[in-house]
Amino acid sequence: MTYEPMPFDHRPDAVLGAALRQALDPGDEAAFVARVLARADQARATAASWAAVLARWAGAGIAAAIVIALGAGYLVGRIASGPAGRPSVTEALIAPPTQAPVVDVVLASVLER
């Protein structure tokens, strides 16, 4: 009897499948599984150590940012509350006199004319 499967058979060809399985089967599956799991553990450990490094860097970064923010705040506050600089010419002209004019001096200037 000759085994002659149909060309468009919808079912898997058991004979061909078994022969191909035998041809492709590398064997020692347990060793392969152990190898993959070991590699996965290694990858996890690497990821965890990177996370720890990044966490340490993040802590230092936050501390540095706080120090910088405090320093900047101090400087800004000091500038805002410090003595005013020299007024400009326009400000001096517009500003009201700080003391009343002396009457004798005013009269003397009038009389001299």
Add this chain to the structure above:
Amino acid sequence: MAVDPQPPASVARITPQDEAALVARAVAGDRAAFGLLVERYAGVARRVARAVLGDPDDADDAAQDGLLSALVKLEQYDPRRPFGPWLLRIVANAATDRRRRRKVRQAEPLDPALAAGGPRPDTVAERRELSEQLRRALAELPERRRIAVVLFDVEGYAHAEIAHILGIPEGTVRSEVFHARRRLRVLLGDWKEQ
């Protein structure tokens, strides 16, 4: 309807629902759950990778790359869909990438006498020779055709699932399987006679 792929006996009873639960546990960092998934799919992953690459060591490296890549991408897996095709797509891509990166070894041409149907391989040596010839014949096929016939005839996946794995229409899968079978069956012709 697909024939269930043949995983090791220890994990053969895992149902699709259990599989989705295993994936969820693996995503949460459960090593044992990932281990069960690897056990279940190690065989098919290695065979698919070997169908693409030929060399068993390269194939194991690619299968490992694929499985680890799947572990990283597990959160992207949609549990409403079957896990096997999702995983095998990643494995097949890993094998294809590896094949592209390496210098492709030229497959030795198939012995015409064997291609025409050699003696019936009764002995272990003859079976080994048949396996070697099948591997060479596979290597001569286009990559997509190789994967399609292995997934269909060896692993028992349905055309629709293979279409998802390869990212091609179902009709193309049927065509690929047909052409691969026609080539490979020549080798088995004499052996199949009883």
